[in-house]
Amino acid sequence: MDVSGLADSSPRQEGPARGRPRSEAVEHAIVEAVVKLLEEGVPLAELSIERIARTAGVGKATIYRRWSGKEELFVDVVRAAEPPEPELPGTSMRDDLVALLEQLRRRGLMTRSSVLLHNVYAQMKSSPKIWTAYHATVVEPRRRLQVEILRRGQRSGQLRADIDVELMNDLFVGPMLVRTVMRPDADLPEGLSEQLVDALLEGLRPASSPPVSSQPA
Structure with missing residues (x-):
């Protein structure tokens, strides 16, 4: 480690x-x-x-x-022991979302390749105090950052305003978590983060808006 x-x-x-x-x-x-x-x-x-x-x-x-x-x-x-926190490009909402999902993808690859890290996560989840501390200091700050990026997207008209931003965040993060946590045999190829973000933005963009990838954050 x-x-x-x-x-x-x-x-x-x-x-x-x-x-x-x-x-x-x-x-x-x-x-x-x-x-x-x-x-x-x-x-x-x-x-x-x-x-x-x-x-x-x-x-x-x-x-x-x-x-x-x-x-x-x-x-x-x-x-x-985890991949470092991503440095957000800041060039567009799309690029920032890709960077956040890429950190989850890399974390999944590391967990699969390290027996020790895999066991550490399993033991940590069985300890309520440690899992609560990990969630408060690592998971929750990441979630707040993801939600704020999506809120900016709604305020700038890049995302539909009729969908709750918390639900929207689950839509982005959920598929990557399924592949990294619930399906340990699933592929985690390079480009997966971009594919997920682009597919979701296509459905979440207001009908009259231009492609999200061309708009600033």
């Missing part, structure tokens, strides 16, 4: 810095300790802060200075 991006994605405390400066090397060692334990087959329920600290060669206080608890730490480990 690649955790090299954790130092940039881990939570930062607000307000003036106190004590010694944060050490990216220490944070990396802590995350590597979590990954090592998971690779050894230690169940998520048995990953205590004490055990993680002992494996990383640090004190428990070192971990608690960076994360409030196991749930927050584990979410950062998973987030660092």
Whole structure:
């Protein structure tokens, strides 16, 4: 599991810095300790802060200075192993939607190719506290971004205004989630994100509007 991006994605405390400066090397060692334990087959329920600290060669206080608890730490480990958050092109609504779906497609490919990551997701969903933390810090911000892009499309007249924007978001994200989560044998070819977005925009565009792909975001 690649955790090299954790130092940039881990939570930062607000307000003036106190004590010694944060050490990216220490944070990396802590995350590597979590990954090592998971690779050894230690169940998520048995990953205590004490055990993680002992494996990383640090004190428990070192971990608690960076994360409030196991749930927050584990979410950062998973987030660092996923594809990076997409940089939206900003050239059009269509291109931004493609970028968001492409991140889901790549995440699906990574989950299939990594036995460890697949097991991590399965265990995470069985832990309500960790799944809630993951949903609040990763899933929900992505959903809000998707919905805002679609709202802009409605305000600019690029999308039909008679369809609830939350439902519209489900129409875009749903097919990719079906292929990546519910149908692990389904193909995830390059170009799938573009195909899904273009097919949906064709049906969601107001009858009098020009093609969405030619309009700015």
